[in-house]
Amino acid sequence: MIKLENVSLVFQGGSVALSNISTEIKEGDFVYLIGHSGSGKSSFLKLLYRDTYQTKGIIEVVDMEVSSLPKWKIPILRRKLGIVTQEPQLLEDRTTYENISFALEVLGYDAQEIDSKTSTLIDLVELQENAYKFPYQLSGGEQTRVAIARALASNPLVLLCDEPTGNLDPDLSIQIVSLLEKINRAGTTVLMATHDSSIVNRRKKRVLELSDGKLIRDENEGTYI
Amino acid sequence: MNKLSYVIKNTFINMRRNPLLVVATVLAVLVSSFLVFTTLSGRAVVENNTSRWQNGVHVVIFLDDRVTTTAHKQLQDSLESYPEVRMVDYFSKAEAADEFKILFKDQPELVQEVDFEILPSSLRVNLNDPSDYTLIIERMEGNPAVKEIRASGEAIERLLSLTNTLVLAATVFAVLIAFAAFILIINTLRLTAFAKRKEIKVMKLIGASSTYIRLPFIFEAIFESLLGTSIAVGLGWGVIQYSKDSVVAESIFDITISDTYLINLTLGLILTSIIFGFFASYVGIRKALNE
Numbered sequence: 001m002i003k004l005e006n007v008s009l010v011f012q013g014g015s016v017a018l019s020n021i022s023t024e025i026k027e028g029d030f031v032y033l034i035g036h037s038g039s040g041k042s043s044f045l046k047l048l049y050r051d052t053y054q055t056k057g058i059i060e061v062v063d064m065e066v067s068s069l070p071k072w073k074i075p076i077l078r079r080k081l082g083i084v085t086q087e088p089q090l091l092e093d094r095t096t097y098e099n100i101s102f103a104l105e106v107l108g109y110d111a112q113e114i115d116s117k118t119s120t121l122i123d124l125v126e127l128q129e130n131a132y133k134f135p136y137q138l139s140g141g142e143q144t145r146v147a148i149a150r151a152l153a154s155n156p157l158v159l160l161c162d163e164p165t166g167n168l169d170p171d172l173s174i175q176i177v178s179l180l181e182k183i184n185r186a187g188t189t190v191l192m193a194t195h196d197s198s199i200v201n202r203r204k205k206r207v208l209e210l211s212d213g214k215l216i217r218d219e220n221e222g223t224y225i
Numbered sequence: 226m227n228k229l230s231y232v233i234k235n236t237f238i239n240m241r242r243n244p245l246l247v248v249a250t251v252l253a254v255l256v257s258s259f260l261v262f263t264t265l266s267g268r269a270v271v272e273n274n275t276s277r278w279q280n281g282v283h284v285v286i287f288l289d290d291r292v293t294t295t296a297h298k299q300l301q302d303s304l305e306s307y308p309e310v311r312m313v314d315y316f317s318k319a320e321a322a323d324e325f326k327i328l329f330k331d332q333p334e335l336v337q338e339v340d341f342e343i344l345p346s347s348l349r350v351n352l353n354d355p356s357d358y359t360l361i362i363e364r365m366e367g368n369p370a371v372k373e374i375r376a377s378g379e380a381i382e383r384l385l386s387l388t389n390t391l392v393l394a395a396t397v398f399a400v401l402i403a404f405a406a407f408i409l410i411i412n413t414l415r416l417t418a419f420a421k422r423k424e425i426k427v428m429k430l431i432g433a434s435s436t437y438i439r440l441p442f443i444f445e446a447i448f449e450s451l452l453g454t455s456i457a458v459g460l461g462w463g464v465i466q467y468s469k470d471s472v473v474a475e476s477i478f479d480i481t482i483s484d485t486y487l488i489n490l491t492l493g494l495i496l497t498s499i500i501f502g503f504f505a506s507y508v509g510i511r512k513a514l515n516e
Contacts (some may be wrong), residue, residue: 049430072434081430089427102424106433108228154432 001027001157001187002048007057007067009043009213017043020211021057024192025158030184032200033193034224035210041193044210045160048191050074051083051160052088062157079107082151082188088143090135095129096146097122103153121149141172148179152188159183161192170198177203197224228437234450235441239417246413247449253406253455254501258494260399261460266394271388277356284350284361290318296370301348307364309357312351321346326416346371356382370417406453410446414509418442425513427439435514443506450502451495458491487514 002025009018018040025031033041046052048061058125059067060097062080069077090099100121104114122131124143144164161180162176165173177192177199186189193199200207200223207222208215240247275286286304288297297315304313316324322341329335358376365371418425428438465482 075429075432077432078430081431085381085430089423089430091424091427102427105231106251106428106437108432149428168268176272 001025001029001062002191003058003060004047005058008055009040009047009052009061010055016213018047018054021215023208023215025189025217027189028184028187030181031189031192031204031206031208031210032160032222033191033210034195034200035131036195039210040213041195042162042212043213045162045191045193048158048160049078049083060082069108079154080157082148082156082159083153084144084147084151084159084161086166088135089148090143090146090150092135095132095134096127096138096142099135099146100149100153103150107154117153123150124182125149139172141175144168144172144176145179148183152167152183156163156188158189158191159191163193163195164192165196165199173199174202200224226359227416232437232440232444236444239421239441240446243413243416246409246416249389250406250413251447252457253402253409254450254498255457257402257406258454258457258498259460260395260402262458262490262494263464264395264399266461266465266482266487268392269486271384275482280350283355283377285375285377286348286350286361286371287364287373287375288347289370290345292370297346297348300368300370304348304361305352307361309352309360310350311352311353314351316349318342318344318346320398345349346347351423352430368389403501406450408502410449410502410505413449414442414446414506415513417445417512422513433436436512438497439506439510442510443503446506446509447499447502450498450505454498455495458494462487462491480505 004023006022007018008016010016021044033044035041043052046058047054047059048066050066052075054067057067058065061077062174064073064077066077092101094102097118101114101118104117108173109117122128125148127142127145127149130138130142135146138146147213148159148161148164159180163174164180168176173196180192181203204223206220207217207224209217209219286300288300301313301315306312318341321344325339325341325344326336352358352361356379362374362376365374424440465487
């Protein structure tokens with residue numbers, strides 16, 4: 001599903017974000033990408049959805065060679081991925097329902113499909129009571145749920161989450177991880193970047209640990225050391 | 226269909242965000258298009274008129290009546306032998322008097338006062354190429370049968386030169402205003418794109434293509450450009466209609482301009498405004514999409 005071979009990312013000016021990373025994530029996996037701030041987690045994820053370009057190496061995501069992907073094919077890649085950023089990036093002037101239906105509208109669904117799929121996604125993230133609330137009326141955890149629902153609009157094969165619990169308290173963080181596990185059980189591969197040790201240690205999954213841009217650990221049912 | 230409705234809906238949402246800028250843009254396009262329309266129409270009217278004159282008499286050679294009519298005839302024969310000359314008409318003193326009476330029929334006092342004996346007979350020369358009038362003047366100078374030579378080519382050239390200068394000035398002005406309109410469209414789109422930066426970012430993450438994100442902006446720019454041009458063209462047609470009926474038109478110019486020319490000019494301007502809007506939107510939104 002995801003494969004990296006000797007991937008490096010060096011920014012202009014020479015600072016190394018990622019160095020010689022090789023790893024593989026199989027379909028249906030749930031993987032934590034851990035490491036301290038600045039270890040290269042976000043850069044790793046951005047390479048996968050082609051928000052940044054590797055300096056060297058080969059990257060394959062959902063059968064597409066991302067490392068040599070022409071610009072016009074990036075939207076095709078992204079429709080196969082669900083992307084959740086640390087900031088939920090919700091549209092402030094739209095309700096929960098509208099934030100999710102907006103994604104479906106952009107993806108070209110017709111009005112009837114938009115209505116039914118939006119309701120399904122709201123049910124999935126358990127925000128039925130908040131469907132017509134605006135982002136400022138939602139808690140941080142609820143906002144993250146809206147962002148996850150929106151990311152699922154395209155029925156993605158892989159869900160990439162960049163610190164989705166970064167601004168949440170431990171209880172809310174666990175709720176979000178439970179939701180991601182539910183999505184993973186339905187067949188979606190999940191790669192979640194986090195530096196939250198309590199989550200990683202409580203819900204043991206495969207762990208990829210980055211330090212100064214290097215992959216220093218790849219462990220099944222790993223913990224945050 | 227759903228995508229199209231999304232694009233149209235967002236086009237008008239975008240325009241509602243900056244109504245004053247939209248009005249300014251439409252006005253700038255309107256002024257620029259109106260200048261182009263009226264300038265090109267005006268030039269066509271002048272060309273029509275001058276071409277009509279050019280098909281008429283190009284050089285009038287007034288004859289010295291003290292010289293014998295045989296000499297006049299010889300002069301006419303030699304003129305007709307020139308390859309540049311298409312036709313030469315002899316205009317007698319009596320014919321000159323008749324023409325004078327017709328030309329000044331509205332001023333009977335003047336007609337009564339004039340001694341028609343002073344009106345000379347003349348040879349009216351029609352040339353194959355009106356610009357050759359200088360050759361005829363050169364050849365006729367010093368001929369004892371010639372009293373005076375007048376060439377309409379000079380007046381036509383002066384008029385065309387004046388028209389060309391006016392057309393050039395108006396074109397420069399129109400281009401400057403079009404440039405201002407171009408900048409206004411870019412500025413309007415950039416402000417809209419800035420206001421919608423989060424929406425654009427989300428769309429890119431979801432997997433919307435650049436074209437899809439760009440379309441509402443393209444539609445907006447084309448709509449503003451097309452609206453300004455359409456009003457300008459409508460006003461232009463109105464001005465031409467008014468000019469045709471005006472007193473000035475009757476006394477100086479014959480405002481004749483073919484409908485085909487006007488339709489072609491209208492279509493050309495509308496097509497240009499679409500290309501103009503498209504190009505402006507491309508430049509305006511490029512930065513927002515690359516961020």
